[in-house]
Amino acid sequence: MVCKSFGICGGCSLKQDGYSAQIKLKQGKVKALLGPFYNGEIEVTPSPNTEYFRNKIELSFCRQVVWSEPYGKKKKVVRDKTKPLEFENTFGFRLKGRWDRCVNIEDCLLYEPNLSAYAKALRLWAEEKKLSFYDQRTHEGLLRNLILRRGVNMGEGMAVLITAAPFEHAEDFAKLTETFYPSYHILTAVNDGVSDASGLKDIKVIKGKGFIREKILESGREIIFEISPQSFFQTNTKAANLIYEKVASKMAELKPAVMYDFYGGAGSFSLCCAPYVGKSLCVESVPSAVNDGVRNAKINKIDNVNFFCATTEDFLAKNKIGSHNSVIVLDPPRSGVHPAACAKILNSGAPKIFYISCNPVTLAENLKTLSAKYKVTHVECFDFFPHSEHIETLAELELK
Ligand SMILES: C[S@@+](CC[C@H](N)C(=O)[O-])C[C@H]1O[C@@H](n2cnc3c(N)ncnc32)[C@H](O)[C@@H]1O
Numbered sequence: 145m146v147c148k149s150f151g152i153c154g155g156c157s158l159k160q161d162g163y164s165a166q167i168k169l170k171q172g173k174v175k176a177l178l179g180p181f182y183n184g185e186i187e188v189t190p191s192p193n194t195e196y197f198r199n200k201i202e203l204s205f206c207r208q209v210v211w212s213e214p215y216g217k218k219k220k221v222v223r224d225k226t227k228p229l230e231f232e233n234t235f236g237f238r239l240k241g242r243w244d245r246c247v248n249i250e251d252c253l254l255y256e257p258n259l260s261a262y263a264k265a266l267r268l269w270a271e272e273k274k275l276s277f278y279d280q281r282t283h284e285g286l287l288r289n290l291i292l293r294r295g296v297n298m299g300e301g302m303a304v305l306i307t308a309a310p311f312e313h314a315e316d317f318a319k320l321t322e323t324f325y326p327s328y329h330i331l332t333a334v335n336d337g338v339s340d341a342s343g344l345k346d347i348k349v350i351k352g353k354g355f356i357r358e359k360i361l362e363s364g365r366e367i368i369f370e371i372s373p374q375s376f377f378q379t380n381t382k383a384a385n386l387i388y389e390k391v392a393s394k395m396a397e398l399k400p401a402v403m404y405d406f407y408g409g410a411g412s413f414s415l416c417c418a419p420y421v422g423k424s425l426c427v428e429s430v431p432s433a434v435n436d437g438v439r440n441a442k443i444n445k446i447d448n449v450n451f452f453c454a455t456t457e458d459f460l461a462k463n464k465i466g467s468h469n470s471v472i473v474l475d476p477p478r479s480g481v482h483p484a485a486c487a488k489i490l491n492s493g494a495p496k497i498f499y500i501s502c503n504p505v506t507l508a509e510n511l512k513t514l515s516a517k518y519k520v521t522h523v524e525c526f527d528f529f530p531h532s533e534h535i536e537t538l539a540e541l542e543l544k
Contacts, residue, residue: 148250155237155254156531163194167527170535174525177508178539182520192382194530195253199296199358200379203263204340205270205277205287206234206246233277235267235290244280254531255292262324266290269320278308286311288335291373295358296381301328302356304373306335306344318350329353331373344374355436360385362392362416369410369440375433376409380528387526387538388416391473391498394540395420398496400471405449406456406485407475411437413500414449421471423448429455456481460488467493474499480506486513497541502528504537511539519544 146159158166171188178186191197210232212224236249249263270277270287278285286307294301303321305311311332318330329352333344347354355372358381371377378384391413395403401422405414408426410433418424426449428434434453441449452459456476461484465472472494474481480503481489489497490513497518501507511520518541528536 147253149236149247149252152240153237153247153252154240154242155252157240157533159531163190163530166530170527170533171525173533174504174523174535174537177504178511178520178523178537181508181511181515182523182539184523186523186525188525188527188535189383189386191380191527191530192386193380196256197380197382197530198254199381200291200293200377201237201255201259202340203236203249203290203292204238204246205267205285205289206238206244207231207277207279207285208234208245233267233271235263235270235277256294258324259292262321265320265324269316273313273316275313283308283338289340293356293371293373293377295356295369295371297359297361298357298368299327300356300358301325302331302352302373303328304331304333304344304347306333308334308336310334310346314348314350322351329356333373347373360388360412360416362389363396365419367415367440368443369412369415370436370443371410372432372436374430375436376430378412378528383526383528383536384412387500387536388412390524390538391500392416392420394498395471398471400469400496402466402470404465404470404472404494405475406459406473406481407477408437408451409433409475411440411449411451413473413475415440415444415446417473418446418448421448423450425450425452427452427454427456427459429453455485457485457488460485465489465492465494467495470494472497474501476501476506478503478506481510483513486510490514490517493543495543499537499539499541501537501539502534504535507537507539514541517544518542 210230234246236246239245276285278288289306291304314332330350334346355370358369360367395417403421403424405426408428414424414426437451521542522540526536
């Protein structure tokens, strides 16, 4: 099934290919990029769900100029220049390839079935109340973004409304949200920076708690995670669980004295691998994620993880990796491992590295450096991102 906005909305890009064709396409890309370092088979584990698999989405409110053919021929956006500018308010995902325009959510298959009705109701409510939608070009407008997050294994959810200035209608927003998502925690936050990626401030809990809970299963063991609005958590819980289990099973074989968990988020790898390692050092740069990690370790009665709030490159500039019986886990963002960190890891002497990557291009770049002293012994992929070009890759490296 393809949604009405396919080809226009930036949410999906590969839907028309059919799921098995999507997997083949992504597998071929990874194989080509990693070819210089690894020539074995690369298996891809499909996502357990290909619809409604995301546990988090971020939608945008957008004031934009109306175009006569909204998406134009061949999806090219065309404005009727014979008429004066007319503006409209939209609420949804960004238009494919555009930073300043959105497409209203209609029948989206990414988050959960209620989403389209909720998004429409919220847009109409905001218009009725005459609340201004944010204009990315002029940086004017009050309503900016909405984050929806849910623990797919725990049934908890959260809605965070982000505005450009303090918001006076929070109770009303909560009432509307409750009619669609009765059990959700409801929050507001302010982003007064120019970019959507600027940090949130003034986070207020309107209803419920300031975090959701999610559960990961590792060899039958339940690990509970509390996740706050700004903490990273993999967006496809069921697919991510497979990679956590895989890395934990490798640790169970290796039983390292020390596991370095770089780009650790709220501690997912550290907590999953805790029973199999002497201790784990979890390094993460976002303070709220580190706080979540510390809390998560306590909740799960795990006491052999030490959390560090630092960038990986800063941590490695100040601390030497103990090479004896240690294992490194790298799970960087799309930009990959910083060259300075990569150089330190190359000379660390750690016998094993597990590199988890959401961008095979930067993985290949980092392998150019690391392959001077490390051999890639195994690569496999996990599809966390059906209908998009993205894929998660797990590469195992061994000291030559
Ligand atoms: C792909 S996520 C992985 C998180 C975690 N390993 C997990 O599985 O949930 C990357 C994480 O790296 C953090 N990060 C980004 N740049 C960083 C840096 N230079 N040093 C350390 N952490 C960083 C992000 O905040 C994010 O939590």
